[in-house]
Amino acid sequence: MKIIDAAVIVTCPDRNFVTLKLTTEDGLTGLGDATLNGREMAVVAYLHEHVVPTLLGRDATRIEDTWQYLYKGAYWRRGPVTMTAIAAVDMALWDLLGKATGLPVHRLLGGRCRTSARVYAHASGRDLPELLDAVTAAREAGYTAVRVQSGIPGIPSTYGVSKDGTPYEPADSAVPSESVWSTPPYLRHLPRMLAAVREAHGEELDLLHDVHHRLTPNEAARLGRDVEEFRLFWLEDPVPSELQEGYRHLRHHTTTPIAVGEVFNTIWDCQQLIGEQLIDFIRTSVTHAGGITHLRRILFFADLYAVRSGSHGATDLSPVAMAAALHVDVSVPNFGIQERMPHTALTDAVFPHAYTFADGTMDPGEQPGLGVELDEELAARHPYRPASLPVNRLADGTVHSW
Ligand code: CS2
Ligand code: MG
Numbered sequence: 001m002k003i004i005d006a007a008v009i010v011t012c013p014d015r016n017f018v019t020l021k022l023t024t025e026d027g028l029t030g031l032g033d034a035t036l037n038g039r040e041m042a043v044v045a046y047l048h049e050h051v052v053p054t055l056l057g058r059d060a061t062r063i064e065d066t067w068q069y070l071y072k073g074a075y076w077r078r079g080p081v082t083m084t085a086i087a088a089v090d091m092a093l094w095d096l097l098g099k100a101t102g103l104p105v106h107r108l109l110g111g112r113c114r115t116s117a118r119v120y121a122h123a124s125g126r127d128l129p130e131l132l133d134a135v136t137a138a139r140e141a142g143y144t145a146v147r148v149q150s151g152i153p154g155i156p157s158t159y160g161v162s163k164d165g166t167p168y169e170p171a172d173s174a175v176p177s178e179s180v181w182s183t184p185p186y187l188r189h190l191p192r193m194l195a196a197v198r199e200a201h202g203e204e205l206d207l208l209h210d211v212h213h214r215l216t217p218n219e220a221a222r223l224g225r226d227v228e229e230f231r232l233f234w235l236e237d238p239v240p241s242e243l244q245e246g247y248r249h250l251r252h253h254t255t256t257p258i259a260v261g262e263v264f265n266t267i268w269d270c271q272q273l274i275g276e277q278l279i280d281f282i283r284t285s286v287t288h289a290g291g292i293t294h295l296r297r298i299l300f301f302a303d304l305y306a307v308r309s310g311s312h313g314a315t316d317l318s319p320v321a322m323a324a325a326l327h328v329d330v331s332v333p334n335f336g337i338q339e340r341m342p343h344t345a346l347t348d349a350v351f352p353h354a355y356t357f358a359d360g361t362m363d364p365g366e367q368p369g370l371g372v373e374l375d376e377e378l379a380a381r382h383p384y385r386p387a388s389l390p391v392n393r394l395a396d397g398t399v400h401s402w
Contacts (some may be wrong), residue, residue, distance in 0.1 A: 008020055008021075016387060017350075020376065030093060032092035060096045065076070067291070070089060106330050109296070111292075113331055117338045121143040122341055132197065135197060145377050175388065261289075281308050287324075291324075302339055309337075312340060340362060
């Protein structure tokens with residue numbers, strides 16, 4: 001099953017997506033997501049210049065060998081651009097193998113360990129009443145786990161909160177917009193916010209919250225303690241993830257479950273966090289952590305230490321990535337939960353897919369391969385538009401993690 005063509009397709013149906021499409025001599029096509037939010041064209045160049053020429057003529061069934069070739073063979077290892085490019089190739093190869101054998105990818109990965117994958121919704125509001133309404137809407141839509149974020153009194157606008165009823169999409173301008181951050185009001189606000197949600201929605205709903213890398217280890221330790229009574233499902237990215245020792249400090253001070261990893265690219269980025277059991281959930285995504293092959297390596301390692309999966313599933317991961325994540329979710333032993341931010345109707349039209357949502361869970365479906373197609377004609381009508389993630393500053397102008 002020789003690869004005879006590799007095309008990199010960039011489209012912007014409401015937001016940018018980069019897709020790798022491999023074609024074999026038998027006319028089969030496989031898709032891989034290569035979207036790196038705000039750095040899309042860096043991956044496009046990496047694929048065009050350094051990856052595509054090595055794929056032509058290659059046997060598409062040699063998935064592990066191709067992964068090793070692109071990882072070890074490049075000499076320059078790791079990093080988001082490289083690992084996203086490798087991921088796209090890996091996903092496309094699994095898609096091709098599924099189509100060639102007539103099997104959905106989850107069956108190639110050992111088959112289902114569960115009927116479907118539980119997902120969590122995002123609920124946000126500029127103030128508490130708006131947040132409580134958003135949680136109600138998520139529950140009415142069938143979700144049993146909800147990520148809660150709200151505006152913080154004293155901070156003009158914050159991460160994770162949709163502004164005017166439109167779906168939240170942080171990459172909002174070609175040159176990064178700037179936001180202002182202040183930690184003390186946030187630390188005062190969060191316990192109040194969670195108390196309000198528990199008061200209105202009771203004990204049974206699973207609640208998650210994303211700190212988005214903004215605290216020091218000691219601030220995070222205090223927050224973890226302050227919110228223990230609200231029994232979070234997880235507290236996400238409390239400390240910038242490269243500061244792994246910080247998680248040891250945090251772990252020693254709170255039993256609030258911790259989820260980390262959406263910015264990690266390899267098993268080497270989370271080896272210490274998992275091996276020392278400093279976290280409860282690993283959030284590496286199929287797109288940014290080297291594809292299905294490498295994500296599974298991370299998750300099998302995590303299983304040894306009772307760390308469960310919680311794959312990143314923001315809208316900047318395309319429907320191809322969502323499908324790939326779901327095939328992994330239903331087939332690994334240590335699945336925790338899957339993030340879901342629904343794509344726009346236009347994105348769904350550009351990427352028709354077999355996966356479905358019902359009763360707070362998602363299912364990858366039984367179509368051969370990943371079960372996603374790309375409508376290239378519709379994609380071409382929505383060309384790339386540069387968009388960057390915001391930059392964060394403290395009131396005195398100091399740049400702070402966003
Ligand atoms: C967020 C993301 O989904 C999440 O948990 O942290 O929305 C993140 O900000 C974006 O994916 C960045 O590209
Ligand atoms: Mg996050």
